[in-house]
Amino acid sequence: MSTPKPLSIGEFVVLLAFMISIVALATDIMLPALDLIGAELGVSNPNDVQFIVSALFLGFAVGQALAGPLSDSFGRKPVIYGGYAIFLLGCAMSLWASTWEMMIAGRILQGVGAASPRIVSLALVRDGYAGREMARIMSVVMAVFILVPCIAPALGEGVIALSGWRATFGVLIALAVIAAIWFAARQPETLLPSLRRPFRAATLGAGLREVLRSRIAMGYTLATGLIFGAFLAYLSTAQQIFSITFDRGSLFALYFAIAALAVGAASLVNSLLVMRFGMRRLSVLAVLGLSALSLAFLGPVWAADGLPEFWLFMGWLLASFFCIGILFGNLNAIALEPLGHIAGLGAAMIGSLSNVISLPIAWLIGQQFSGSATPLVVGFAAMGIAAFGAMCWAERGIPRYG
Numbered sequence: 001m002s003t004p005k006p007l008s009i010g011e012f013v014v015l016l017a018f019m020i021s022i023v024a025l026a027t028d029i030m031l032p033a034l035d036l037i038g039a040e041l042g043v044s045n046p047n048d049v050q051f052i053v054s055a056l057f058l059g060f061a062v063g064q065a066l067a068g069p070l071s072d073s074f075g076r077k078p079v080i081y082g083g084y085a086i087f088l089l090g091c092a093m094s095l096w097a098s099t100w101e102m103m104i105a106g107r108i109l110q111g112v113g114a115a116s117p118r119i120v121s122l123a124l125v126r127d128g129y130a131g132r133e134m135a136r137i138m139s140v141v142m143a144v145f146i147l148v149p150c151i152a153p154a155l156g157e158g159v160i161a162l163s164g165w166r167a168t169f170g171v172l173i174a175l176a177v178i179a180a181i182w183f184a185a186r187q188p189e190t191l192l193p194s195l196r197r198p199f200r201a202a203t204l205g206a207g208l209r210e211v212l213r214s215r216i217a218m219g220y221t222l223a224t225g226l227i228f229g230a231f232l233a234y235l236s237t238a239q240q241i242f243s244i245t246f247d248r249g250s251l252f253a254l255y256f257a258i259a260a261l262a263v264g265a266a267s268l269v270n271s272l273l274v275m276r277f278g279m280r281r282l283s284v285l286a287v288l289g290l291s292a293l294s295l296a297f298l299g300p301v302w303a304a305d306g307l308p309e310f311w312l313f314m315g316w317l318l319a320s321f322f323c324i325g326i327l328f329g330n331l332n333a334i335a336l337e338p339l340g341h342i343a344g345l346g347a348a349m350i351g352s353l354s355n356v357i358s359l360p361i362a363w364l365i366g367q368q369f370s371g372s373a374t375p376l377v378v379g380f381a382a383m384g385i386a387a388f389g390a391m392c393w394a395e396r397g398i399p400r401y402g
Helices: 009-028 031-040 046-074 076-095 100-128 131-163 166-186 201-213 215-245 249-277 279-303 310-366 374-395
Strands: none
Touching: 009 046, 009 076, 009 100, 009 131, 009 166, 031 046, 031 131, 031 215, 031 249, 046 076, 046 100, 046 201, 046 215, 046 310, 076 100, 076 166, 100 166, 100 310, 131 166, 131 249, 201 215, 201 310, 215 249, 215 279, 215 310, 215 374, 249 279, 249 310, 279 310, 279 374, 310 374
16 A cells, blocks of 8 residues: 555645744744833833744754654644644643743743644655655755744734734644644645554653764754854844844844845755765855854944944844854754665654753843843854864765765
C-alpha cells in the first residue's frame, strides 16, 4: 500500500504555510505591547518584559524535541491536534493572565504547542512528496513564513489600538482554531500504521548522543545557537530600542518589517548562490561579515554614547540581518550532514539544542539594555566571532569550501 498524498498541491501549500506561520505570529504580534503588558502585570524591571518572547522559545525547544518522534510513533494528525490543544490552552492563560507568572507559563505552553504544527508539517511534506517537487513546495511555504514577521507587528498594533493587548491572544486563538479545523477536515493522515515506530525515551537519548558525538553536528549546532541568541536578543529588545533609544515607536512596525525583509532577501540570495559556492563558503563569508560590520559599527556607537544616528543603525541592522539570513539558510543544513541516517530525529535534536543555547545568550544581552544600542551591537559582534570559532572547532580549522 502506498502512502496517501495530501490534497491538491495548491491547497496543501496554503494550509501548510498557514500552520507553520503560527510560531512567527505568536512571537511578533504582541511586540508593540510589551511595555503595556509589563505595566499592567506589575513588572518592576522594564527589561523583564523580554521574557514574553524568550519564554515562547523555551517552550518551543521542549516541544520541538518531542513533536517529531511522537509523530513517527502515533501519526502526524494526532500530534498536531495535541499541539494545537496545548497552544490554545497557553493562549487562554495569557489572555486572562492576572499575574506575570501566569503570563510566562502561558507563553511557555504556547511554544510547546506551536512546535507540533511547525515541525510535523515538514514531515507531512516528506511523507507525500520528494525531490524537486518537495523543494518547490518548501520554497513557497518558507517564503510565506518569512513574510509573516513583516506584517505581524502591524497587525498587533491594529488589534491593540482597537481592543487592547489581550486581544492579540484572542487573534492567535481564532487563527489556531481555523487552522486546526481546516487541517482536520481536509488533510488525510500521511503516515501509515505499518510505517510507525514505537516511541521510546531511549530513542531521544540516542539521537542526542549522535549529535554530541559528531564534531560537525555539535559545532554547527553551537554556531546556530550563538547566532540565534543574538537574533532573539534583537526580537526581545526591538520594541524598547525603537521606542526608547530612537524615539521611533510610532513607526516600530514599519522598521521591524524592513529589517525582516533583509532576512527574506538573504534567503532568496542564498538559494541562488549555494549550489555554486557551497554552504561553508557562504557561511564563512556571512559570519565574518556579521562580525566585521558589528565591530566597525561599535566606533560610531561608542562615539555617540550608545545613541548613533538612526540611519546608521538601520544600515547596520539591515546588513547584519542579511548575513544572519545567509547563516540561517546554511548552518542547520551543515549540522545535519552527518545525521542523514536519523534525519528527522537529528533535526529535532539540533533545533532543540540550538534553542536551548540561544536562550541564556538572549537573556544576557537583553538584560544589559538601558536605553543604549551598545549591548545589542556588542552582542552581535561577540556572537559572530564565537560562532566562527565554533565552526573552526567543528572543522578542525578554517571551514573548507563546499
